[in-house]
Amino acid sequence: MPIAARWYGPTLRGYGWSVCTDPARHTWARYVDDVMRLLDHLGIARAALAGAGLGSTITLRTAAGYPERVLAAVLIGVEDIEDDEAEQAEIRFLDEFAARVEADGIEAGWELILAGFPPVVGAMVRDAIPRSDPASIVAAAAIGHDRSFRSMDELATITAPTLVFPGTDPRHPTALAEGAAEPLPNGRPAMIPIGDDLITAEDLARATAPAIREFLTGRS
Numbered sequence: 001m002p003i004a005a006r007w008y009g010p011t012l013r014g015y016g017w018s019v020c021t022d023p024a025r026h027t028w029a030r031y032v033d034d035v036m037r038l039l040d041h042l043g044i045a046r047a048a049l050a051g052a053g054l055g056s057t058i059t060l061r062t063a064a065g066y067p068e069r070v071l072a073a074v075l076i077g078v079e080d081i082e083d084d085e086a087e088q089a090e091i092r093f094l095d096e097f098a099a100r101v102e103a104d105g106i107e108a109g110w111e112l113i114l115a116g117f118p119p120v121v122g123a124m125v126r127d128a129i130p131r132s133d134p135a136s137i138v139a140a141a142a143i144g145h146d147r148s149f150r151s152m153d154e155l156a157t158i159t160a161p162t163l164v165f166p167g168t169d170p171r172h173p174t175a176l177a178e179g180a181a182e183p184l185p186n187g188r189p190a191m192i193p194i195g196d197d198l199i200t201a202e203d204l205a206r207a208t209a210p211a212i213r214e215f216l217t218g219r220s
Contacts, residue, residue: 010038012054014140016128021135023142031058032065039069048216050074053121053167057148063160070160074212076204077121077167077194081149094144102138109137118167120198127201155183162187163215165208167194188215 013034014020035058039047048071051059056075063070080086101109106129114122149155164181166189181187190211198204 006044008038008042010034012058012140014133014136016131019133019136021133021139023139026140026142027146028057028061028143028148032062035062036066036069045069046071048072048074050076050212052076053079054143060155060158061148063158063162064154067159072216073158073160073162074165074215075162076165076208078164079148081152087147091144094141098138098141101134101141106132106134106137118194118196118198120194120200120204123199124201124204152183155187156185159185161215163190163212164188165190165192165194165211190215 011018013031014026020026031054035049039045046069049059049062050073051057053076056077057079059073059075063073080090097109097113100112110125110129114125117125162181162184164184164187181189190208192207192211194204194207198207
């Protein structure tokens with residue numbers, strides 16, 4: 001599979017420079033629609049998609065909904081797929097996060113969370129905070145009220161070749177990444193954990209790029 005001649009790194013709706021303060025516009029279907037509209041705008045019929053964290057779920061949802069448009073998928077730190085009880089805990093978690101951001105600002109909202117994340121995740125979040133809109137971050141937390149997948153079995157409908165990098169924190173558990181590769185018909189685990197040895201975005205790129213390159217080019 002040849003590597004595409006062009007690559008793009010879009011900002012997730014409501015994060016970074018993107019302003020979207022309407023909670024109703026933060027849904028998985030809307031995020032997937034954003035991807036499709038971007039591809040259409042760029043005149044790209046088919047693309048390999050890659051995402052980290054929330055982006056990994058958007059990649060999966062896009063591959064499930066538009067298999068004819070997704071050549072391949074790369075997932076870095078797969079978001080947890082909760083049962084009903086855990087979904088309620090996720091809603092509470094994100095609602096509390098939104099309340100802290102609304103009351104005290106974005107840094108205060110993230111302060112209690114980042115201690116449990118790998119350093120590279122914290123570095124990327126802190127880098128984005130100065131260019132982020134607090135009201136948009138509050139609105140984006142509404143995604144917790146929308147269900148991405150109800151079970152791992154739903155991943156079996158995704159036929160695109162998929163490379164799965166494990167996370168190492170409770171929100172992106174290693175076991176989930178290992179398990180997610182199994183129901184994917186063309187899933188393949190990349191056992192390069194996003195751990196404490198990665199500090200910067202450049203570290204993350206250096207750690208994951210060889211496996212991604214091999215995956216996309218089909219080299220053994």
